[in-house]
Amino acid sequence: MTDHLLLPAAGVGRRFGHDRPKQYCTLADRTLMEWTLDLWLNVRLDGRRLLILAQSDSQGRDIARSYSNLDVAVGGEERADSVLAGLEALNAQEQDWVLVHDIARPCVRVEDIERLLDHCHRTGRGGLLATPVSDTIKRRDGDAVSTIDRRQLWSALTPQCFRFGELKQALASALSAGVTITDEASAMERAGFPVDLVEGARDNLKLTRPEDRALIEFYLMQQGRLEQR
Ligand SMILES: Nc1ccn([C@@H]2O[C@H](COP(=O)(O)OP(=O)(O)OP(=O)(O)O)[C@@H](O)[C@H]2O)c(=O)n1
Numbered sequence: 001m002t003d004h005l006l007l008p009a010a011g012v013g014r015r016f017g018h019d020r021p022k023q024y025c026t027l028a029d030r031t032l033m034e035w036t037l038d039l040w041l042n043v044r045l046d047g048r049r050l051l052i053l054a055q056s057d058s059q060g061r062d063i064a065r066s067y068s069n070l071d072v073a074v075g076g077e078e079r080a081d082s083v084l085a086g087l088e089a090l091n092a093q094e095q096d097w098v099l100v101h102d103i104a105r106p107c108v109r110v111e112d113i114e115r116l117l118d119h120c121h122r123t124g125r126g127g128l129l130a131t132p133v134s135d136t137i138k139r140r141d142g143d144a145v146s147t148i149d150r151r152q153l154w155s156a157l158t159p160q161c162f163r164f165g166e167l168k169q170a171l172a173s174a175l176s177a178g179v180t181i182t183d184e185a186s187a188m189e190r191a192g193f194p195v196d197l198v199e200g201a202r203d204n205l206k207l208t209r210p211e212d213r214a215l216i217e218f219y220l221m222q223q224g225r226l227e228q229r
């Protein structure tokens with residue numbers, strides 16, 4: 001079996017509110033995209049690496065050209081459409097493993113990625129990096145507010161790692177059924193495939209809102225990847 005990597009990077013970053021997609025916001029001297037691509041250079045994978053870009057994204061194509069062993073595919077309307085497009089472009093063997101990682105998560109730790117991959121290789125079961133919820137969680141239903149027991153609640157991170165054939169089938173089935181899919185695991189759960197959680201570090205933050213930027217810079221400094229200011 002071979003291990004491949006898909007990097008969804010075809011979003012527009014609406015919640016970040018920038019004049020350009022958030023994957024092109026700069027942290028020190030590099031774009032968010034480059035911080036994440038650089039991190040993955042430290043992960044040994046024997047398969048293909050695919051950066052999934054918006055159709056008209058010339059900046060991403062320019063960046064991709066400066067990385068060896070990085071191919072480009074065109075994404076779709078939603079993240080799940082982009083991942084499915086990436087799987088179709090990958091055209092791997094059914095039993096190959098596919099890691100899917102948000103380009104917007106530059107602080108993921110190599111050791112966490114390796115632990116997830118090792119879990120999948122050892123058990124033959126797919127899974128995802130996740131972190132236990134630490135806040136008290138509320139549900140609001142109209143004017144009614146209630147508290148949800150958080151002892152079984154986890155925040156899903158990426159990468160998420162599943163077998164190529166099963167993931168492609170599960171994602172295609174969910175999308176054709178019109179189901180809203182925000183991560184690969186939810187499509188696999190729906191299809192009845194096993195999904196395991198592998199605890200990952202909480203600093204694997206996704207750049208989503210403007211206030212996340214300073215925290216990601218801090219985490220990059222904490223990890224020794226960005227010079228302390
Ligand atoms: N059609 C899409 C939408 C999102 N993504 C990617 O999926 C990852 C996680 O999605 P999210 O954080 O939601 O990014 P955006 O969709 O860009 O953000 P927003 O929802 O605020 O527009 C990002 O790396 C994003 O580039 C993608 O490849 N294709």
Ligand SMILES: C[C@](O)(CO)[C@H](O)COP(=O)(O)O
Binds near residue numbers: 155
């Ligand atoms: C896949 C993901 O990172 C898991 O938490 C997340 O769902 C992607 O962000 P989105 O805002 O849901 O597209």
